[in-house]
Structure formats: structure tokens, C-alpha cells
Amino acid sequence: MFRVPSFTGRLALLRSPATLHYIGTPRSFKEDWKTLHTKDSEAAGIARNPNSAQSKPTQKRTRTSTRRKSQATLNEKNTGGPVEEDGDQIGLEEDARKRNKPKKRKDVTSSAPVQGKDGLIQYLFEGYGGSHKKGRTKVGDSRRVQIVSKELCDDIIERMKPSLEKHVGCDIIDLNPGPGIWSSAIHDFLKPRTHVLMEPDDALYRPLLQPLLDAEGSTYKLIPKSGVVWAFLQQALSPELLPHQKVREPGDPRLEEQNDTLLVLANLGYYPKKPYRGFSSISSLVIYQLLSAARSHSLFHKYGLIRMLIWVEDEEKKMVLPRSIVNRRKSSVEAEVTCGDIFEVASSTDAVGVSLRDHNLDLESSMAVLKRMDEAGIKTPKNRQGALEMEATKSSSRDISAESQIVKREFYKELEDLERRFDAEEFSMFQDSPEGRQALETFQSLQTSARSPKLQTPEWTRMALLTKAETRWKKEAPKSTFKHEDELRELRERFAAGEFQQYQLSEDGLPKRVNKTSMAKYYTPEYKRLEYLRTRSRMENKRVARAMALSDEYDEILTMQKEILSKDGSEADSLRQEIDRRTEEWKEEMQLMNNEDDRALVYNMLDNRSAFHRDPPVLYWDRRKAEPLKTDPQEFFPKAEMALLDFQPQPLWPVLRENFPANYDVFEYIVSNLLMIPTQSIRQGLSSLAPGAFEWLVQECPSISDPNKGGNPDHDFMRVRTLTLEMYKEMTEAWLRWPFRPSRYDLLSLMGSEVHDPDAAEVGERV
DNA sequence: CATGTGCAAGCGGAGAGTAT
């Protein structure tokens, strides 16, 4: 019934051998591409000097725009709406052409020169279509987010200085520079010998970029084409444009070295997000492809391993840089393999997405970062500190109590606010009506009555829970014995003996809470809401407290499992018994939870904790050398924050480099298969790879079972999302040693079988 | 007056629905 709409499409796309050129060879574009390819770079509209830049591209645009016109009509007729590209076609290139119409360009160039940040914002506002009243004359893609703050760029460069200095005098390829604020800031610092700008919205941004090109001794070159259309990008990678770069042939060991003489900048920020096929957005697709290019040394990675500084919409950072183990999916693991480090230089600094981890871990993580920053002498300007960094600065390790702050969800703010207002008597409990006053009287008299319902004691709650579980047990498995029989009997005896009561009593012997029966309908709306939120928070706290207790207990079991490795003889035996007993108890306790979500909460907590306490931590986020700089929505146009990600590709593991890409396909097969269901157990996951795979891999990959390396000897318990890179490496190597491993053909068809679900494919096409 | 019975309302669990 329920299908994952995105996955099939994505998988199909990933498996396609032409994936890398997917964007670059749209059907409508092939002819164009041929023309461009046969002529020299001048024909592609590359601006060598201001004169040629103005004449030649214009010719080009006229040609393409005519053809596009007819096609646009066709598309609009079919869809009756905005052009939604089919098959091989993609919006980027379409938009690029639309905007290159010379007629529109006149409008923009005729406007007043741009002055300062406000002037720039005004200019962009008009270029993006202006207000609705004036009628839309869109010149540029209005979904693109631009950086409009020079201060932000300066702060970033200041922060990145130590790692940027090695690039001074390098070449730069700059995709989507837009108004060029960021581009020129980094240009001025690096003084590159070549700076190739690839800007599809030429009409809108040329007036802003032209001064850069015209400056005395300028090393800028502008190509009015989209750099994320790979065919265009390929043209930029020519000896004419990048005379200093030499292609490193396959087999050249320098191909696996970082090439600091080339730096790639890109702005992939779109707001709102542009979903594309199985990918949640164009940016995630492009990042996927850039990383894939780094592995296969295509595109600019043919010059070596090239550092990439990429702006993405703030939400997108979690794709490659998750902050919770829950978000560590295939794309993250592949990014980890490709890049030794991915660094969030600047962003909103907030965690994004629905699944947040325990706030304590975030705080602990941030405090570790602050320590590292301190040692390295890195400081964050006050106005660039994010909420987490500020909190961590104020805290010290003793503040992280076992009492634990759980994830603070939105409604807590509302609850606190209402409690404060209620205390301040800003609203009353009951409505101002005869019934309300009557209810208030009843309420007050009940407060002194001993017979009303009260807060139950923990023992009584436990007894009630077990009673319920017993009833369920008897119904479902009447023949077996109920595992908590003893505990329940003991509780009943203690209750009978009067050792605990049903209700807690306050000091004066009166109940802690009063009966609200039949009074609720006279509550004021505010009080009603307050009551509701109180209940919510009580329930939540109870759930979290239980999850915490279970997580703590399991942590202790894991500690014992580490201890046992250094023990032997009878000592080990008794410890083993203790581990088994407590594990058994722990599992039974988990069984008592009737809610699947509650169990998931415990697993998430456990996985996040163990991932965090690895050395180094599993998540790249927890390895960061500095906290990201806080951006402000005002620093972007439109006001949608972006995150700057710093990708430094590293050589692939030897096993993946060897026999590329066949061995990489094995790795990818393992990763994508396992992480399709991130919460499945190691046993389930590995068994699903191939018959016998579980037995072979577990035996050949010791780290999977080693608690000191993040593993767990209990393969039914550990979830696949906690597999570390080391384990993946061992698994890939072991797989290739495996005499009975499925052939490459088998693997491809195994993956293929998932693609050939026509229903699923249909859903995948949706949007 | 003690005990039984029926009813309304609260409470928390479970599951459906929804957003990302």
C-alpha cells in the first residue's frame, strides 16, 4: 500500500551509466551541444574581453531562443502550467535560455547603477519579477538565492584563512556567481590567476559582473552558461580557459592528490527547493554528481582532487552532514567515503529536519568543538555565534546532568509562556459566568477533600502496567508463562502489605492533585490549552524518562561487553552471565512498551550516543573543527538562509580504487541495500544482501562485533545505520574475497529488480 | 449501613493520519 515514492526513481537514476552526464545531455540540447562542441570556445559565448562578450553571445542567444520558443509553447500546451521537463530535460538549462532573451536584457541594463546592499536588493527584486502590481517581467530565475552581504563573506574568509591560504594564486571555477559578492570577496583574497564565472542568468547579472571583467588586469572570465549543465562545464575545462591546469591521466598517482591550484565555488541555493525526480532537490542531485565525479575523476576532478565550496539552501545540509544518526543515509555514507572532511563553514547553525537528537549530545558535541577551537586559537565574533555555541560557551561539563534536557519541542515554549501568564493572573482558570463561579467553588472545596483522584505512586503505576501486560500476555500466549510474573506478584504483596499506596500524598496528607471532573467545560480557553499542554508534557516526560532509563541500562551492558574482552577464566564467565541476564531483562522491558514509537525513541538515543562516543565520532558533524558562523536571513536575497559547505575530496580506499568502478559498485550495492531500511538489524540487513552473506561477512569483519569499535556481538540488536566506515571497508574487502559472492551481473539485476515495479515507477514520476 | 451496579469522565495506550 505505502510506497516510498522517491526511491525507485532515484535508484534508477543512480544505476544509469550515463548518470554523470544526465543533466548535461538533455534531448533538446543535443543539437546545440554538437554545434558548440565543434566550434572553439569563442562560439560558446565565452567572454575574453568586453567587446566580444557583448556581440557574440547575443548572436548565440538569438539562435537558441527562437527554437526554445516553439518548444515552450509545446510544453505549456501539454502541461497547462509551468514547464515541467520530461525525461532527459531539466529546468536549469531551459530557464537559462528563457532569461537570455535580448529583449528583456534591455530592461535591466537601462536601470540605474547598483549602489550598496540596498541597491543590490532592489535591483534583484526587480530582476526577480518585482511586485505583482507592476506586472511580472522576470529576467532571472526567481528561485535562486543570492548572497548580498559583503560582511558575511569577509567573516567567512577570515574564518577560513588558514585553510584558504594554500590556494593563493590558484584557478577558480565559479558556478552561479550571481551578483558576484561572494565571488569577488574570495577573489580579492586569493588573487587567482584565472577565475572562470559560469552564470546562466546573464541578462540579470552581467551588469553587476561586467565591472569585474573590465577592471585593469582582470583575471575574470565570464561564460553566460549554466555550470551545472555538465556539457557547458566541460567546455570551460579547456586549455584556453584553464591554461595552467593539466589533465592527469588515469593511472597518474597525482590524480589521487589534492590539487590546491584549483578551487571550485558553487551556489546551489534554491528557495523554495526545486525537487527533481527521486532527488529532493536539484542541489542534492548536483552534489551527488560532483562527489561521484570526484571518485571517478571526471569533470574538473580530472586535474586531481579538487576542493569545493558549495552554498546550499540551509535545509539541504543534512543530506551530506547529518546531525542525528537517524539522518545518516546512503548519501551521507557515500559523502563520508569521498571526502575526508565535510565542513559547515556558515549556516543558520540550527539543526534542520524533523528528527533531532538528544539535546545533551548536541551540547556535549559543541563543548568539545569549543575546546578544539580554543586550542587552535579560533574565535567566533559575537554576532556570528549560533544558539548552540552560545549555550555551550555558558555551560560547563557539570551542567550536563543525568536529569537531562530532552529535545525541546516547540510546544514547551508555549507551555512555559502560559504557565507564566497563569501565575501572573493574566487569565483565570474558570470562565466568568454563574457556572464558572460555581465550578470554582466546587474546585476550592475539592482541594481540601481527601477523596479526590491523586497522583499515583510509581509502584502503583508499575503494577498497573504489568497487570495490563499480563492480560495481553494471557490473551496472546496463554500457554507460556508471563515473564514478569514474579515482579508482579511481589508488587501485589507489597501493596497488600501497605508498603505503598495508590496515590502520592503531599506533606499535609492531602492529595497532590484535585479532581477536575465535570469542571473542565467551564475552563477559560487559555486554561484549557494550558491543561492540554501540561498533559502533553507530562506524557512526553514520562516517555523520555523511560527511554533514558533503558538507554542508560543498555550503555552499562555495552560497557560490560567491553570489559569482558580484557578478562578471562571464571571472571569472564561470571561477567558473561551477568551480561546475558541483564540483556535478557532489558529486552523484556522493551517488550513491555506497547508503542513502536517509544521503542524507536530508545533505539535512536542509543545509536546517537554510541555514534557520538566513537573515536572519532561517526558523524562528521561531531568532528567539526569549529562551530559554523551564524548567518542572517537579511544577508540573502530572497531572505532564505543558505549554508556554505566545504568539501575536500580524499583518495578512495585502495580496495575501491582498484578495479574502479566494479569494486565501488559492490560498496554501493552494500550501502544502498542496507540503508534502504536503516533500522533493520545487522542480521537482517546482511542476510538480504545475498544468501550466506551474513555468515561470511560477520566472520570476516571483526569490527562489526567489536564493542570497542562501535560494533556489537549481538547482531540481532545492532542496527545497520550505526555501521562505521571501518566496517563498510572491511565488508567491501571481505565481499571481494568471498568465493561465493554474486557476480557483478547478479548484483545489477538484483538492484534492477527493484526498479521494475511499474506502479512504483509511476509514483516516482509524480509532481 | 454495607455492598452491588451502572454511568460519566479521565487517563493512557494504540493506531490512523500527516508532514517532511
Add this chain to the structure above:
DNA sequence: ATACTCTCCGCTTGCACATG
């Protein structure tokens, strides 16, 4: 798929009233 949110439902409780 997963987490969040909402609603329903069944069990428990307090209470009124009936019954022995």
C-alpha cells in the same frame, strides 16, 4: 521511512443510587 499529531477506545475510578 520516520517522527509528530490527533483521535478513538477501553479500562479504571468516583459517585449516585439500588438492593439486601
